[in-house]
Amino acid sequence: MAFEGLSEKLNAVFKRLKGRGVLTEADVKEAMREVKMALLEADVSYKVVKDFIGKVTERAVGTDVLASLTPAQQVIKIVNEELIALMGNENARINYPSKPPCIIMMVGLQGSGKTTHAAKLAKYFKDQGKRPLLAACDVYRPAAINQLQVVGEKAGVKVFEMGQINPVTIAKEAVKHAADHGNEVVILDTAGRLHIDEQLMDELKSIKEETNPHEIMLVVDAMTGQDAVNVAKAFDDALGITGVLMSKLDSDTRGGAALSVLAVTGKPIKFVGTGEKLDDFEQFHPQRMASRILGMGDMLTLIERAQSTIDEDEAQRLANKLKEEKGFDMNDLLEQMKQIKKMGPIKQIVGMLPGVGDKLKDVDIDDRQLLRIEAMITSMTPAERAKPSIINPNRKKRIAAGSGNTVADVNRLLRQFEEMQKMMKQLGVMGKNGKGKKNRLRMPGMFR
Template sequence: MAFDGLSEKLSAAFKRLRSKGKLSESDVKEAMREVRLALLEADVNYKVAKDFTQKVTERAVGSEVMESLTPAQMVIKIVNEELTELMGGTNARLNFPSKPPLVLMMCGLQGSGKTTHSAKLGRLLKSQGHRPLLVACDIYRPAAIQQLEVVGNKAGVPVFQMGTENPVKIAQAAVAHAKDHGNDVVILDTAGRLHIDEDLMTELKNIKNKVEPQEILLVVDAMTGQDAVNVAKSFNDLLEISGVILTKLDGDTRGGAALSVRAVTGKPIKFSGIGEKLEDLEAFHPDRMASRILGMGDMLSLIEDAQNKLDEKKAREMAEKLTQNQLDLNDLLDQFQQVRKMGPLKGILGKLPGVDQKKLDEANVDDRIMDRMCAIILSMTPAERAKPSIINPSRKRRIAAGSGMKVEDVNRLLRQFEQMQKMMKQMGGKKGKRRRGMFPPMNMGGMGGMGGRMPF
């Protein structure tokens, strides 16, 4: 997960601060020294780390903090505010013109993920009600046009291409095509190079001059740390980019690039890539990222994920069934499938406030657990799912063979489901009806309170 190392070191520094009732100036300076070291170890630019800790120290040694009843909490609040400001303060949105289309030029080094993230961005914009058009302006890399067509088709976004024609002419023709066909966003997937060279920049400048894009987004790999920041600075000096898409943020445990890009270039991170799937692109929110770094969770992003990826109608039906104690294995299967839509379990748990990231990393959270449970349920007949009590030993053997699991695994799932039903009845009172809004705890380790053990 992103920022794991930094989060751990900051938590340790603030734990020492909290252990002291009253803070002295030397206590704050010692804590800030640890924070600076943590930032440098996270591959944050040296000047950025130095300026950050200096700002926090200046604010933290004031009388308002020192004389507070909870000085340590005040210091953490200041660090949170300064981290948010360091990454841009607020979510930087795309600048849509009053007269469409919005022309958006994607640029970056080869291998940074421009083509994939062009499709990801197209999919995201389409889900928001826009009509994007992907444009193949990379005529040099083998199969680049075919790749864009494949990912564009998966994202459900049309692709405009003219083969190996001049990229400037392709871009101009694409904008004219978008105006004629009602596309309100044009995403230009430009060519990358193994390093920044004059030919690459000249071509990008020519496209910029001819089609006048409102947005120039630089795609950089977060895993490259300070190299990503240097690339961003070089592109900004030559092209004057409007923002950055930071890819592979889910795999960058240090997070130095995310914390340095804005301070070094003055340009905001607008989107972050958080996985390999086309839906794994999200708007970058500095305040939420700061909360995640400080171990405060990110409930807003979790709620947005649930709203975007879960079926509201099915959720209402499930709530109604729960109030009437009518839950069966079909409903359980549906719940597993809904949760899987929200991404890896570690990612979901990591957004919850108060979750110890170090312990979460050490825990053996296997996403295949739900897949195995689903396989068992899918191996049952409709009658067995609706009424699990009819499943006798011979049926269990058939279900185990059909799902590739053991009979013990089938028994364990049925036992846990039975315990969950009992808990629902206990919570429901004498009439067997539960109070609206109360739901039994769903535990991946033991649905219904099996002490957090993983079932398989």
């Protein structure tokens, strides 16, 4: 995930500050020099870093901070507040018109993920109960229309296309079609280029003039670092963008572009892409991102992901089963694992827990382990899944061979499953009794 390197360095600086107890002005300035280097190494714009460090230092060397009982915590609080201000104090929202449709013009360079993220944005609106329409306005790139149709179908969103004709005409007709057919949002997937050129900008300006979009959303690749900021500046100067959608923020990138865009362009990041799946897409929350960067976790995003992916009927079925003491079996484990996989990569999920991110930097959490466990469970017979205690050595050999694992792997799964069974039994008793008695429950290590 982006910012891992920055988070690690900032946490090391703050740990040293906390260890000193009483702080002097020299201590704070030395820490700010280290923070400055960490931000520059994360590819944050030099001017942005200089202004940021100036504001933090000015606030942090004040008498109130240095004389407080917890000066290190006060300094961290100031850094957090200034990080939030750097990315935008409030969540940037979509500019909805009083009369639909809301017209969103997607722009960006080739390779930024524009077409895929147009579909992700459409699915985001669909999940909110709206009827979006995708419009194929890229008539130059080979198979661009087909790509939009494929991702549109996956998102369950209709795609408007008119073939290889003038993109301006397509955009105008798409808006008319949306108005006539009750689509509240129309997303124009415009053509990209390998670099910014006059021909590209002239075409985009024409589409803007003819459709009067409520949003001009620039898609930039977080992996391109400061180039992403330069692209944002160029598009904003030419078109007047309203916001940025940053793709590939899940990659092993330094992430500095996310901290520079608003300061350089004055335009906020509105959404971020966090993976390859259509659901790997989030509204950008400056407060939550600052919390992640400082290793404080992001419980709100984790809760939202859980709410959007977990099947409430399945959760209720399992709860009822535990209360009735019918027992937790391999079918239940398989279903729970499928729910977890929908939430995203395990390391990303666990990293959102407060205080956990820094501890995970040297831990290798392999998502393929989930696939191996799933393969072992699906290699079991219905009777074995319902009652794993019947799995004898011969059955273990068959399950191992059928799933491409070893007998040792099967034994490990069965041991861990027994631990989970005991825990679930305790939860069932607690739910049945309805008592508030404290129980110490240990989550078994499924990823050891």
